Amino acid sequence: VAAMLREWYAQCEKVLKTRDAIIDKFIGDGVFAYWPGDDISSRIKATEAAKILSSPDSSESPKRKWLKENMNLEVHCHIGLNIGDVALGAMGRGVNTAVGEAVNVTFRIESLTRKLQVPVLAGAPFLNGWPEGLQLYQNAGIHPVKGQPDPVEVYSLIDVPTMSF
Template sequence: DGEDVVSIERILTVMFTDIANFSAAAERLPAARIAAYLNEHFAMLGRCVEAESGTIDKFIGDCLMAFWGAPEKMKDHAPRAARAALAIAAAMREENDRRAAVGRPRLRLRIGLHSGPVVVGNIGAPGRTNYTIVGDTVNIGNRLEQLGKVLSRDEDTTILISAETAALLGPEFEMESLGPRRVRGRNGEVEIFRLTGVKPAA
């Protein structure tokens, strides 16, 4: 049982998701309606993450943080995270089609994925620890999601991934290079790709 106390370093893939302009839209809605919508949204995200054996770390407002590669080691942490992101995009499209059918506005989601070294373990104050991951990799994943604000192309879901994640994906994943971008908190530039799909298995 020592394993759950000790912090270890591990290479894994982290995901951040965020609903664009949700706070502004939510201001006009009753609290019960916002809570019901978020519960439904997070249940959908959870299904997509867990279908690819991801670990949900936390929900912050309308954001989700999840990761692949701990507690169980995974060689394919990046492909699993990418498939989960694409599944979320498909679910958002369906949900938005339903919203549009009853005259509600479409919601936009941003997703950021980044792979790299993190510290994994039970972290927090005495009596209030959480099994979580910390480190630069986590911050970059979060910044990639935020970059979606400027790199979104009017699609329901924008998925931005780092070159580190892209390098771990097989040829079946479809992506386009968006070139190097400055990311807050990182020296130099980060090479960014837009993940757009996966080719059907032959």
Template sequence: MEAWLETATGDRVPVQGSFSIGRASQNTLVLPGDPRVSRRHALIHQQGAGEFWLVDLGSSNGVLRNGRRVRQPEQLQDQDRIEIGSFLFVFGKQEAPPLSGVAETTVTKTTNFLTIKETRTEELWLLIADIEGFTPLSQKLPGDELAKLVGRWICSCKEIIESQEGIINKYLGDGFLAYWPSSETPPAKIAGAVAELQKLQGRQQFPFRLVLHRGKITVDNAVALGENSLIGPDVNFIFRLEKVAGKLGQPCLLSKTAAGLLAGFGRTVSVGEHPVAGFGGHHEFFSYESAPAPGDPAPPAS
């Protein structure tokens, strides 16, 4: 899949992977000279089979898609108009033309002209974060205020996860799926990310939920194409786990596997065995509370 932003002058800027937009020089697309553009203003994130999602990173002046402010991550469609400050872009995408002599099956090597898809299956960590009660929240708050809150939340979560070597793989409208791409990632990295996310839960203006699992994941990876798809029953399992967490009212819920590996970094408490849609039998889950770091205030006495 090929995608681009077309400028007002007709130039096309290719969009691949995680495409950042803003005033700062570190962005993929730098927009200088307009004070209405934030240093880190927005993100276009490629995910799945040809999906591109537009994310406002909590900018002061917002992002308009087809004349309406983006309040949460939204999937872009061909010919969508994107406005950031005084800059106007038209998003375009199309299927990449077939390469002569290359079959439609999975290609197995890399050349100077083509990055080939590779697949690997490993035990990896998965994390889902999602905003609780997004629909009533969107009805309660003005659109501009909601957009800033959600964007800043996403930006904070992204920084926390990336600081511990994780990656946001997929935006979900009111949340995201993150993973740690190395099977060698030490549990301390995961615990560090969860600890910071739980601190964020404590100071965020709206509640959000965390679920965590470690399982066997197939990664379909073509870096140059910006794609990085996660496949397998354990991916489905963590999405079902998020539904269980919602029913139980748990702000942070771990699978049994995840709880066993993080037990030394915080307090895990069994919340019983529960059915999981699409998976046979009952499965034990655990609440989790990160251990306070040195210098953190002690939790209030119960």
């Protein structure tokens, strides 16, 4: 499992960094990354990264294939995308991170992927002001999430064969 995680971390790093993402941290079997802006270009790059990382083809690495065949263990990537204000900076003894309500909501959106059985969900703010994005996502409803007084509206990434922007 450790070898598979190392391989997955490397894949995440390659996919995210080539799309100008900043990797905040790897958290167990997850990664927290962000783009430094909310412009359309950043949303396109985030959507491309989500499409690649959540693709069934991305799970066919030799180590993941071995785990599936020999241990009946499958690894799936679930992704939450959102936009909002965050505080960036040192949060103690050399730890730099992004914090804020938008970060919390994004993690809650990611947790909804399992409930709704979809690999990628984006919060409504991610699509605000990006009409072309509505061709890539479909409304998945309004859902209560832990720690939020109001439910959040989410959109699932449509399984489009190729994305051209």
